[in-house]
Amino acid sequence: MAFGQKHCVTLDAYSAGELTEILDLAVRQKADAEVYRRTPVLKNKAVGLVFEKPSLRTRLSFEVAIAQLGGQAIYLGPEAGRIGEREPVLDFAKVSARYLDGFVLRVHDHSVLEECAKHGGVPVINALSDDRHPCQALGDMLTIREKLGKIAGARIAYVGDPNNVCKSLAVAACKLGAEMVIASPHHYRLDDGFRKVLKGPGKVREESDPQAAVAGADAVYTDVWTSMGQEEEADARARVFRPYQLNEALMAKAPKAVVMHCLPAHRGEEVTEGVIDGPQSVVYDQAENRLHAQRALMTLLFA
Ligand code: CP
């Protein structure tokens, strides 16, 4: 099948076939390094990693994947300031694209990614924005497929803040036929604009009762209550999300589920130590799968 995407700013325009193509290739590359060594699509190419926010997993997994595909990663971190601060985003995009063959960008404002995709003329990959985290969702889908043997029909419960991670997971889950339930407090719900983006065959449902959401789930997922950039709201969020903690009592409702978290985790806040370090947790395999999913994504985007 022809891979039709030029960028990965969100997964909204990706077909189920394209998502499956990425996951299939990730599985093949993970099983046998010769598969990507034979197609070093980034040979003699440079990819800029411009990160306005800190990162461990995303930065390392992209740098390693770029090296494995024969390319060079050039990192600019938060100390370089926000994109658009020193000069217009338009100039950042047009100038950088004269040196680079692609961008991996971690930004506050999601529209910066869209502007770079529009004006840069080279592939733009979203390494997290305030609104979305598509590469996380690709790694998560790979993990669900590995652990459950399927994505279509899988029951995923997401408990906590319906944030960037949750939204990208919902888009991918819905396209690939999973059933996702999001349990969150009333004032923290998906907005109507985003709900329109969700396209089946899967389903995404919201509810306020975490116990009902996780009952019988195949995968139970959570993320921090306070995302990067929301630090001033941390106290208020800790109070309102407290009943949504992933703890032993809640996990008793889903004794067969795998426990997922994009990491970094705040042990004792959104998840207890017993749960994240317990036998149901797959968080380190999940973190590893970022590498395999992103390597496959870049193989297809840069082919
Ligand atoms: N999950 C994730 O994106 O982790 P980092 O913030 O460490 O990149």
Ligand code: NVA
């Ligand atoms: N929702 C978190 C994810 C970190 C990987 C954040 O945006 O900070």
